[in-house]
Amino acid sequence: MRSIGRLNHVAVAVxxxxxxAKLWRTLGLEVNKVDRLPEHGVKxxxxxxxxxxxxxxxxxxxxxxxxxxLDRSPVGGIHHICVEVDNVREMMKKVQTHGIRVLSDEPxxxxxxxxxxxxxxxxxxxxxxxLEER
Amino acid sequence: MRSIGRLNHVAVAVxxxxxxAKLWRTLGLEVNKVDRLPEHGVKxxxxxxxxxxxxxxxxxxxxxxxxxxLDRSPVGGIHHICVEVDNVREMMKKVQTHGIRVLSDEPxxxxxxxxxxxxxxxxxxxxxxxLEER
Numbered sequence: 603m604r605s606i607g608r609l610n611h612v613a614v615a616v617x618x619x620x621x622x623a624k625l626w627r628t629l630g631l632e633v634n635k636v637d638r639l640p641e642h643g644v645k646x647x648x649x650x651x652x653x654x655x656x657x658x659x660x661x662x663x664x665x666x667x668x669x670x671x672l673d674r675s676p677v678g679g680i681h682h683i684c685v686e687v688d689n690v691r692e693m694m695k696k697v698q699t700h701g702i703r704v705l706s707d708e709p710x711x712x713x714x715x716x717x718x719x720x721x722x723x724x725x726x727x728x729x730x731x732x733l734e735e736r
Numbered sequence: 737m738r739s740i741g742r743l744n745h746v747a748v749a750v751x752x753x754x755x756x757a758k759l760w761r762t763l764g765l766e767v768n769k770v771d772r773l774p775e776h777g778v779k780x781x782x783x784x785x786x787x788x789x790x791x792x793x794x795x796x797x798x799x800x801x802x803x804x805x806l807d808r809s810p811v812g813g814i815h816h817i818c819v820e821v822d823n824v825r826e827m828m829k830k831v832q833t834h835g836i837r838v839l840s841d842e843p844x845x846x847x848x849x850x851x852x853x854x855x856x857x858x859x860x861x862x863x864x865x866x867l868e869e870r
Contacts, residue, residue, distance in 0.1 A: 605764040609788040612746055612817055615860045625861060628834045629827075630739040651819065654743040658861070679862030680814045683746055685785065690817040693763075700762045727759060727792075728749050728813030 605693060608686045610734055611648070611655040612713075615671045615681040619647045619660040626656065633658070634701070639713060645665055646713055657684075658715070682720070682730035690717045690735045695719060709735070738811070739827060742820045743780065744848075744868055745789040749805045749815040751792040753781045756812070760790065773847060777801055791818075791847070815844055816854070816864035824851045824869045831855060843869070 616622035623633040626649045636647045643666035649656035659681060661668040671681055687693045690709045698704060703722035712718035712734055721731040750756035757767040760783045770781045777800035783790035793815060795802040805815055820834035821827045824843045832838060837856035846868055855865040 607786045609743070609746070609785045609790075611798075612743070613862055614861050622861050625836075628836070629831070651743045652741045656817075675862055677858055677862040679857070680817065683790075683814065697763065702759075702762070723813070724811055725759075727748050727756050728809055728811040729748055
């Protein structure tokens with residue numbers, strides 16, 4: 603059994619989801635409607651690729667986790683990638699035994715209504731890696 | 737017909753492919769052997785996910801296209817994403833009519849032996865977007 607499976611999405615931080623969606627539609631791709639997730643401090647829209655998704659993330663409010671990224675990169679950019687795991691808590695334990703830090707003590711409920719955690723980018727080749735339970 | 741299809745890979749710039757491969761193997765994933773592509777100024781190794789790949793990119797030489805990225809982000813990070821298209825030249829024309837810049841006048845032959853071009857990140861939400869002919 604493989605403990606990590608699909609690449610669920612690549613998340614892209616943007617200043618404005620609607621204008622970002624236009625770009626991806628220009629490329630011939632479908633973009634779902636924009637959803638507000640105030641509890642996560644973001645608006646999100648998913649760009650549908652054949653085998654995966656691009657998640658457009660626009661900040662909401664002063665405490666949005668995306669604000670710092672967009673302060674450094676106002677044009678936007680790739681913010682994180684999300685991979686699916688069988689069991690988030692088991693994978694948290696496993697990575698911690700290898701010295702990889704997890705950014706929260708407990709999983710949170712992510713954009714798809716499933717438990718998620720993020721791993722520390724400094725321990726993952728500079729990649730902010732989201733683990734989502736499938 | 738959709739002109740853009742699969743997310744072929746997410747590329748991660750790293751200082752050292754072999755030590756980066758260890759991390760991804762720790763997560764339970766398979767990593768192919770490291771290939772040298774001196775004509776592209778990189779070593780590459782692919783991490784196999786169920787539906788896509790992570791491409792680990794290590795610079796070779798002083799003129800490697802990855803050097804600037806690693807100077808700014810020595811720990812590494814997500815460098816670009818690659819999507820598959822039916823016809824690279826047609827897609828180049830299409831995006832240019834929408835004001836999206838292409839970083840080369842002609843496609844080059846990429847890591848999979850197929851024609852590729854890159855789109856300007858400033859025109860793509862800060863995302864360096866590779867188009868690879870499928």
